[in-house]
Amino acid sequence: MSVTVDNPTSAEHSRAEDGEALRPHAEDAFAAELAALAARDDRPRPARWKLSPWAVATYLLGGTLADGTVITPKYVGPRRIVEVAVTTLATDRALLLLGVPGTAKTWVSEHLAAAVSGDSTLLVQGTAGTPEEAIRYGWNYARLLAHGPSREALVPSPVMRAMAEGMTARVEELTRIPADVQDTLITILSEKTLPIPELGQEVQAVRGFNLIATANDRDRGVNDLSSALRRRFNTVVLPLPESAEAEVDIVSRRVDQIGRSLDLPAAPEGIDEIRRVVTVFRELRDGVTADGRTKVKSPSGTLSTAEAISVVTNGLALAAHFGDGVLRPGDVAAGILGAVVRDPAADRVVWQEYLEAVVREREGWKDFYRACREVSA
């Protein structure tokens, strides 16, 4: 699981005190570690890679080098996932990182690019309005009009630059990009070339070029990848936290950070409520109770760690402003209901069943049960 769960754009509100960038790029923030790894790295490196695949994996998973340099873990999760991801980049296949929101897709992709190419900035942010120019190239119209079409008038996209320089390009939220725009990637990924018909030229990808895309697998169907494009990717699904404790840890850490930035008073008994929220989320998500004895239906919502964080943060705000400052079941009940019941018909039944079959009979959950019943009515 990720150490930091959010997207770079929204992260770390309180860092800009001493003139530093609000959020430095991965290759800058961890420059020392990268340098140490590069110095110690004697294994073969693919063309234009800054590090060998082994060193990249170490950079992500953390470890201690022979000279005692400590590499902090960037991604806490199954080793297998990082290995497959790095291996994919070492072949000429593109990498697609899938996962529900809040599973550190962007984080992993940034650090992979930083470790492989030393540059994580060749980034295309996918939105519903991403045009083809963002992936291929655009024109500097002043030059175009003044001098006619030429290489100088051409504005290369990050992907085009990555191809020309043999770097790693990143595409965020691939499935949010309209399908026809997505498909421009097919030629790039299969032919490794980007034709410029206006000039009768093309840009051929240099060895070392590769592409990391991230996509939200709950958004499938929004702009689902065509099978032709999908075939060009090796897919790695980033899982949700494996154990409840890890998730509680992530949630409480983030809640703490957010809470501090919102100047909410610290909640002394909060950890129990956080554990409860995480338990509810995990049980509904996994479709089975924590003790593994009872199956439950899963609602249509994603119930990701990020949502658990927001439920708890909301609850804290409620407790701070309208309650007695202590996080109580009633403060989180409404938030949980909102997160679980997305589809008013089906999810409500799921939630009712969960309440009746699991929550009602659980030791020490009576107050929570009552709070939920009050808000569900």
Added chain:
Amino acid sequence: MSVPGAVEETAGVHAGAEKAVGAGAAVVSGEAAGGAGVAAVDWPLLLGVRHHGPGSARAVRAALDAARPRAVLIEGPPEADGLLALAAEEGMRPPVALLAHAVDEPGTSSFWPFAEFSPEWVALRWALRHGVPVRFIDLPAAHSLALHREERAARQEQRDGFPEVAPDGGRFPAEGPDGEAAPGEPGPGRGGEGQGPPDAGAVRSDPLAVLARTAGYDDPERWWEDAVEHRGASGAEALAPFEALAEAMTALRERPAGDTGHDRAEAEAEADAGQGPPSPREAPGQDRDLVREAHMRLRLRAAQKEYGEQVAVVCGAWHVPALRERPTLTADRALLKGLPKIRTEMTWVPWTHRRLSREGGYGAGIESPGWYGHLFHAPDRPVTRWMTKVAGLLREEDRIVSSAHVIEAVRLAETLAVMRGRPLAGLAETTDAIRAVLCEGSDVPLDLVRDRLVIGDVLGEVPDSAPAVPLQRDLTRLQRRLRLKPEALERELDLDLRGETDGARSRLLHRLRLLGIGWGEPAAGRGGTGTFRESWRLCWEPELSVRVAEAGVWGTTVQAAASAKAETEAVSATALAEVTALAEHCLLAGLPRALPVVMRVLADRAALDSDVGHLAQALPALVRSLRYGDVRGTDTGALAEVAAGLAERVFVGLPAACAALDPDAAQEMRRHLDAVHSAVGLLAAGPEGEGAGAGAGSGGPDGSATADGATGAEAAAVRATGADATGAESTGTEARGAVPTGADPTGIEPTGAEATGVEAAEASHPAGPDRSGIRTRWWRVLRVLAGRDTVAGVLRGRCARLLLDEGELTAEEAARLMGLALSRGTPPAEAAAWIEGFVGGGSGGMLLVHDERLLGLVDRWLTGVPETAFNDVLPLLRRTFSAYEAGVRRSLGELVRRGPAGADPAAGGPGPVLPGFAPELDGARADAVLPVLYLLLGRGGGTADASVVTGS
């Protein structure tokens, strides 16, 4: 989850792998330099193997081909020597298992499974093909089973009442006589995980796995391949790996537990680094090893005397050093003295890959028999061939997999292998590659691959000439004991289940039916519907013997086999109703051991099934099972819990499921409604069920609001008494919230009604999740349904009727609901459907006969139906009324003809006047009957009694 520090691990792994590989290579080259050919063989040829290791199997084949021994000795029970020839027969197809069982007690048994890729099997087939004598040399099953029995008895005493995993031993092939690993797998190849006491320690149970782990491999087969096979050992070098292995084993065995400073061999040093000190071996396991090895040595000596020096031995790698030693004959004999012995029999039984695998539930075995089989059979490029196989499977399942996908998957697997420092991609790499490329990151198709290919659906076959399976013996024994002769002549058998013999007979027949041995078919009982009587039609047909033989794969006793089959069926069942039927069957057949599994599956299915129809279908069978269980004295606690949970789910889901149904679906749902209703009745009628039901039935006569108030008050009363402090408190608050709902004059909640309804049900449930509240909650659900407009008329009517019958709805309320349903605003067809629901069925007519008011409502509505609509509702009404008995129909007709004139519709007034009856009881005329009545009852005419009768 990985943790910081993983890099050290990786480094260690790589170093370890290199070292191991280096060691292997060194030995290989050394041997090659030493000279090749048969002459160089150091007889006896000791081939230490990893049980079920395809790599070992190949190496054994190569070694045998190279050395050409005069006789082959294999680790296994010597009693099987007579059966070995069967292995060459046409009809013998692995996986198969040798089965040894005590003659007098088929439950005491153990299995020696062989897959095609088992080294023992390969050696066996090699010997048979080359006409070389082959013998089994392990401790005879007569001793090992006897020892096992003793041990088990001792353990039983020790634990005293602690349930054994498999008390009659019929179903635990993996646990052999020595209690830690099956005798066929006495050494490596059988992880000790989850199986018996961990006395042996990982080193002893699978030394190759330990070596592999220390070299950084998760899969011992991979390590064997990498360290041994892919080092290019072939031809004359075929014996080299065994030399290296024997050396490593010697080192492992010599080292005393906990001594880490000893580095005789590199492998051992690695074992220390990676593994830590091995767990100290417990005496019994080690002793057993010594005894077994002594026996092996004796047999080896005898074989060498008989066939000359050139004898090959295939045994677990662990035993090789012991066989190399040559203690005196007398020392070995002394070890074997005084071993207990029982009479045993052996036979071959078919086996499956699933049983070889760990996932089969046997706790020990190999994880990937399918993959091993593939490795064994693939002539070259195993990864490419594997990927092609996987692609084929996925295509069959309609996933789009192109050749390009396969190419990419192979590339990724191979690059991953390089990344992980392995000479060739193994199962872990191929699986990762399949997930990333072929399955688009999803685990769902991957599970399919795991199930179908990595484990595989291979079923072994055994020739007909193999001796009878113990199941048949057990059956014969039972038949004799229960005096049930298998006869071809069909006959009827009536059983009174309260008798011990009859009960056992019934269980036997039910178990056989579960096993697909249709000796007896249940017949319609003569004794009516009583639950303690059963009738069977018995007929033994010759082919049933074949069925018995087939069923032998499930276990060695009828009970164990039936349990195993029931569990498997439960897991693979698709429909919820199947599982419930199975649960019922398990109870009938007296299989308490299978019941937990079936119950778990049932609970899971019920939790995930969102079709209330399915749930409603399942409930009655379950409740019936509960009743049967009561009769037969089985423990039905789990069942009751599941049934209650199921009912709860039905309650939650029903209101939503009843909305917006077409007439056919509504009819279907009405059947479900009735089924659930009677099931709930039975459920609530359990030991603790009556009190609350009766209490909640005391709703006041003034409509729903009061009824709710009454139950709310009841809950509050419970709180006051403090019978259940917490439970009552919560229900008290709920009840207060629920009263306004009930007070709603129409009783109709346009939105979210199911929530409030269920909640209202909750309110009247005073003491937690016991069974007592079920009926009350059910009534609440019915009330919600009865009062909701979107529910089909027939269902609303039915609900009202059920409530009325239960006394939960007063006559006034019923009349009000009927008035609503039959008012002018309601479409006539809908109203007719309501009538069908309300007064449909056999007893509905009597209701109308006795409650003139209801009849009047129907009558008024019917006369008000416009002519055009009348034709539409006629079929429905006809269906409703034609179901009544003729007498009822006539009474109704007469009542209607007479018209509503005679009846006074004042509330609470005397009942309607039937034609020919006076409005009041005529006491004098009634008294006139009494003398005759007393005469009939055989009592003297006591006037006090008479006055009571008349007064009432």
